[in-house]
Amino acid sequence: MAEHPSRDAPVRIGIIGAGTMGHKHADIIARNGSAELVSVADPATTAFAEKYRIPHFHSHQALLDAGGVDALIVANPNSCHVTTARDCLDAGLPVLLEKPIATSYAEGAQLLRAAEATGIPILMGHHRRHHPSVKSAKELISRGDLGRLVAISGTWFTKKPDDYFDQPWRVQPGGGVMLINLVHDLDLLRHLCGEIVSVQARTSNAVRNLAVEDTASVIVEFENGALGSFIISDSVVAPWGWDQATEDDPNFPFNPTISCYRIAGTHGALELPQLAKFHHEGVSDWANPLSLSFAPKGPGDSYSNQLEHFIDVVRGVAMPHVSVSDGARSLAVIEATHRAADTGRTVLISEITDPLQVTDA
């Protein structure tokens, strides 16, 4: 790996993939005094380079060959993630890799091995883990404030515009609401509530009639014995989901009154992202009114906190908060969810991560 960049100069970042997320990252970089956007690679458009007045390359390899970058943000289509990230590792450069890590767990596991072999850090772009509410929730749950986790529920409902589906990769296997969106929610539930060990699921494409699902309903079992259910749809007119409940994405009208996750344990419950905590004072039974308090949260937002952390990773003062291993495991959960929906049976995550294992599930 190249030497860590000096703390006195901004970290020089190249972006690979100049679409929606490429612009998002560029805007976050522009607001951060410790990072500088220096180049972009995209085979289809030069408008991004013109907007940010930076050199444009038609391929990520040409950008890497030109040098002059300390790190890359990879925001190209899902199917390009592994080859692009491997080329960045070969160039000795740290990567912030958009989710999902790959389009299959097997491919993600190859990247995991490559990253481990080089020791070059990859931060997975599961940006929600950097949200201040998530940090507080994680501390509160780990401290045992909710008691033993028992029941978890979550929702992500929205109506994507029809032209969202003009991008071919979004409507082919490798796209779909589970790989593009549900992977964030299940990654976050893994982070907050513990490892997911099995899933059951039903999916539907009845509204959009695409090759990929627009709606999915999932039951998850956590290693600690808790059960969860999550329902997601990109084809409904409804307010409940992370993106409307937070200000992460300005494209979504913010609604501070709605929540997206409810995490309940033997001593209390937590509603996110508001950090509303419910518990009983005294006797704990349903006849006793619940006390409500709001846990404090830290500063920042998901994307600027993620970039701050990535800068620390590039400078060698932090290890990735969301590792390649996390990215691969979250993808394995999505792959298991697809298999569960296809077969109608309960699928163990270990069937994906350890396919040689014999199971009678």
Ligand SMILES: NC(=O)c1ccc[n+]([C@@H]2O[C@H](COP(=O)([O-])OP(=O)(O)OC[C@H]3O[C@@H](n4cnc5c(N)ncnc54)[C@H](O)[C@@H]3O)[C@@H](O)[C@H]2O)c1
């Ligand atoms: N973190 C999040 O919340 C979040 C949100 C949306 C999308 N994403 C992820 O970000 C990635 C990009 O999504 P998007 O919505 O910006 O897609 P997009 O279609 O808007 O943009 C992708 C861009 O990549 C370019 N591209 C295609 N092949 C390329 C290649 N080989 N090298 C470089 N560029 C290439 C395309 O020309 C396009 O400009 C996807 O992996 C997606 O899953 C993450």
